[in-house]
Amino acid sequence: MRKVSFPYLGNAIITFKKLMNAFGNEVVLPKRPTEETLSLGTKYAPEFACLPFKIVLGTYIEALESGADTLVSTGGVGPCRAGLYTTLHEKILKSLGYDFEMITLEPPGRHLRELISSIKKLVNRRLTFADYYRIGRFVWKELQLLDKAEKLSHKVRPLEVKKGETTRVYKRCTELIAQAKSYKDLEEIEREIELLFEKIEKKDYDPLKIGIVGEIYVVIEPAANLEIEEMLGDLGVYAERSMFLASYTFYNAIMDLFRMPGERDVKKLAAPYFKEMCGGHGRESVGNAILFAKRGFDGVIQLSPFTCIPEIVAKSILPKVCAKYDIGFLPVTLDEQTGKEGLRTRVEAFVDLLAAKRRKKHKIVKGDVAYGTLLGN
Amino acid sequence: MAHYLGIDVGSVSTNLVIIDENGKLEEAIYIRTQGQPIRAVQEGLRMLQSKNGKWDIRGVGTTGSGRQLAAVIAGADVVKNEITAHAVAALKEIPDVQTVIEIGGQDSKIIILRDGVVTDFAMNTVCAAGTGSFLDQQANRLGIPIEEFGAYALRSKNPVRIAGRCAVFAESDMIHKQQLGYKVEDIIRGLCQALVRNYLNNVGKGKEILPRVVFQGGVAANVGMKAAFEEALGMEVYVPKYYNVMGAIGAALLAKEAGVKKTKFRGFQASDIEFTADSFECQGCPNHCEVVNIRMEGKVIARWGDRCNRWKVIEN
Numbered sequence: 001m002r003k004v005s006f007p008y009l010g011n012a013i014i015t016f017k018k019l020m021n022a023f024g025n026e027v028v029l030p031k032r033p034t035e036e037t038l039s040l041g042t043k044y045a046p047e048f049a050c051l052p053f054k055i056v057l058g059t060y061i062e063a064l065e066s067g068a069d070t071l072v073s074t075g076g077v078g079p080c081r082a083g084l085y086t087t088l089h090e091k092i093l094k095s096l097g098y099d100f101e102m103i104t105l106e107p108p109g110r111h112l113r114e115l116i117s118s119i120k121k122l123v124n125r126r127l128t129f130a131d132y133y134r135i136g137r138f139v140w141k142e143l144q145l146l147d148k149a150e151k152l153s154h155k156v157r158p159l160e161v162k163k164g165e166t167t168r169v170y171k172r173c174t175e176l177i178a179q180a181k182s183y184k185d186l187e188e189i190e191r192e193i194e195l196l197f198e199k200i201e202k203k204d205y206d207p208l209k210i211g212i213v214g215e216i217y218v219v220i221e222p223a224a225n226l227e228i229e230e231m232l233g234d235l236g237v238y239a240e241r242s243m244f245l246a247s248y249t250f251y252n253a254i255m256d257l258f259r260m261p262g263e264r265d266v267k268k269l270a271a272p273y274f275k276e277m278c279g280g281h282g283r284e285s286v287g288n289a290i291l292f293a294k295r296g297f298d299g300v301i302q303l304s305p306f307t308c309i310p311e312i313v314a315k316s317i318l319p320k321v322c323a324k325y326d327i328g329f330l331p332v333t334l335d336e337q338t339g340k341e342g343l344r345t346r347v348e349a350f351v352d353l354l355a356a357k358r359r360k361k362h363k364i365v366k367g368d369v370a371y372g373t374l375l376g377n
Numbered sequence: 378m379a380h381y382l383g384i385d386v387g388s389v390s391t392n393l394v395i396i397d398e399n400g401k402l403e404e405a406i407y408i409r410t411q412g413q414p415i416r417a418v419q420e421g422l423r424m425l426q427s428k429n430g431k432w433d434i435r436g437v438g439t440t441g442s443g444r445q446l447a448a449v450i451a452g453a454d455v456v457k458n459e460i461t462a463h464a465v466a467a468l469k470e471i472p473d474v475q476t477v478i479e480i481g482g483q484d485s486k487i488i489i490l491r492d493g494v495v496t497d498f499a500m501n502t503v504c505a506a507g508t509g510s511f512l513d514q515q516a517n518r519l520g521i522p523i524e525e526f527g528a529y530a531l532r533s534k535n536p537v538r539i540a541g542r543c544a545v546f547a548e549s550d551m552i553h554k555q556q557l558g559y560k561v562e563d564i565i566r567g568l569c570q571a572l573v574r575n576y577l578n579n580v581g582k583g584k585e586i587l588p589r590v591v592f593q594g595g596v597a598a599n600v601g602m603k604a605a606f607e608e609a610l611g612m613e614v615y616v617p618k619y620y621n622v623m624g625a626i627g628a629a630l631l632a633k634e635a636g637v638k639k640t641k642f643r644g645f646q647a648s649d650i651e652f653t654a655d656s657f658e659c660q661g662c663p664n665h666c667e668v669v670n671i672r673m674e675g676k677v678i679a680r681w682g683d684r685c686n687r688w689k690v691i692e693n
Contacts (some may be wrong), residue, residue: 035665126522340684349461351499352460
């Protein structure tokens, strides 16, 4: 039996584990990236590789040390280095003497045949068409549910009366989802999740809204972005990120298969600034920032790994775009540093700035001191 | 009359100020942190106590990188980041300010304001070249007291071009120029220009710098830096009277504005209470966070350093 492992990407590992099990594989569950993971990755990665590359490399080493013999990752399109990362990861790991097979899942639109042959390698059990349907339906529902729980947590956290309650409920939700075995389980859990969040005691006010854009890995994985969404929630801010796993998979795998460009609105909005795509999620970062502005958000935070070219391109465009749409902008570059305090200082100041701006706009004379709305009297 | 205390614990200096209810500064204390923030805050409180002012402290605000620690020791009502604090202080003194340049011991920032509201800001990210510590070190190397450093720059007629992108390159460039026989004045003025260039390219990059420009933080004491900024920007740069304690003034103003009903201030006697800090490595997960305990007479009153908040305690 294959012992499969894969990169750690938020709670998606819960679903991916079940998928791999259903295909008849054993799974070595990747560990949540820690400082140790990053040290391992940094030790063997090229100095100027980006943060996601280093974290994923460290995760692979930990998985191989725990007995994995197959690593599964996604490929990519476009001129971002990440598309080549699996190949480079494989080379580095082989040179370290690990014996394993690397399976790359390429996007179906352009590499359908390769994708099918990769999947064939991963299916190690006789499955009927009905089985595929059952598995597919379950996986899709579960991914959506994970996203839903997370979205709810971001919505409720800034309003919670008792600090930390949302985080506790959210943890409970992921545990529940992890235990689900059938589609029916998921349906029941969905109701329970809604109920759990409903029960949290909430304050009644309109929180500041900040949209998070940037490179997919650092946007989705809290261990890579110093838990910025939780930090914002604790400051009483509603944070929403531009990328969630289910919708991302949908646009970039399924829609791509039918040659339908995903995230059409986002790309259209970014069109005045990008004649060409610049790779990675540079264009999406700009498009999503505009989308957030149109939805009445107060500010945008851009997360980019140090040395990420697509995000550097976006970073030089975003200040103008945000000024045009009258929305605050804070760029955050993430690297190996783990000092959360520096980030907190900037995020706090950014929140103060947005609060002052909103107060001025609505001509509020005396604001809530806790949000630093003291400026702009 | 009601009074408010502001404390700014920075990497290099710890500042304490007392303002009255009109926001007027009554007392300011500037001491070196020397890597011992607890001792510095207590020393500051002790010095204030010895001034024997009849102050009725109604609120306390802390800021700076040591704001959490200072808040625990003094008993603070408002804990604010230094960007907001500096902006508040600058606005109070110069209501029509549009740009704040702040250069401290280890960091530098730019704050953009329009119509009395902060609209944008940036802090140095990649390196500390051009901050107070670097200037201090160079003054030391050249054997010139830091207080006279700026005056030297003003005496120069032909500044030497120094590489300013990185503190290491700047230093080796300066040594080279010295060996070639350039005058110390010209090198110092060249250094000031290089640091200003570096600041404008890195921290001030892409920002619209409009007058009035206020220059504050410890480095604002350096007349050479002020002149270099005026030269590069082509506009007057204003250095406020209490340029080196603006962060603390901001914190005090924020405490005043907060409308505190009953202050958590421990009193100036807090300088006599025994505060200690110790740390341990949490073994809960492979992150191995270094958790810090802050103890008051042996009892843990605050904890931080853990990523997951597992060790959080809040003083009752």
